[in-house]
Amino acid sequence: MSKKIRMITFDLDDTLWDNVPTITKAEVETRKWIENKVGKIDWGDLNDFLNLREELIKEDESIKWDISKLRKEIFRKKLAHITPEKYRNKIVEDAFTVFISKRHEVKLFDGVETALKQLSKNFVLGVLTNGNADIFRFGIGKYFSFSVSSLEAKNSKPNRAHFDKAIKIMGDIKIDEILHIGDHQVNDILAAYDLGIKSLWFNNNESIWNQNFPKPDEFSSWKRLPEIINNKYG
């Protein structure tokens, strides 16, 4: 396997920022926005959400990977009592705009910007995300050459579609010239491992490795990332 890498791909959620507070705040504020328009809504619990998701996937397979559509359709179900339909659909679209804007109010982990700036001088940087954050809505977007979301891949990691799309976009980059970086043991690290792609595991909460293949090198601080990559692949 070549020691040299030319391209680094990054997961976004929980790799560049802490996603739970981001999504929770976006969710709470969007619900508030909707209730200001139409009054109290019974939002249900996580189980209701999962059942609703299953139901929606049965009607429309694309909801599996189109999480923006999933969110809109859940709003539409919760607003089923609002008429006329045209008004309901307008609230759904506007609520989604509120949500997606809040969803981009992230706090980058310490050192992210500096590390990306430095790495972008020597490597092609790309994004491979299962989420619907758009890297090009952030200032740090300027360090990236491309981004592949689940919507674009029409699939989710750990399936290989994101990686295939990245390779297609970059054309002349070989599989053993890629390094993938992410927090998720399966969606990021197993996905890369299955394809023979090198990986680094972002582990900032002292998680235990519980996969049945070798753990790649891990890091817990972005401040150390350029040095780790330089030592290993420079």
Ligand SMILES: [Mg+2]
């Ligand atoms: Mg992640």
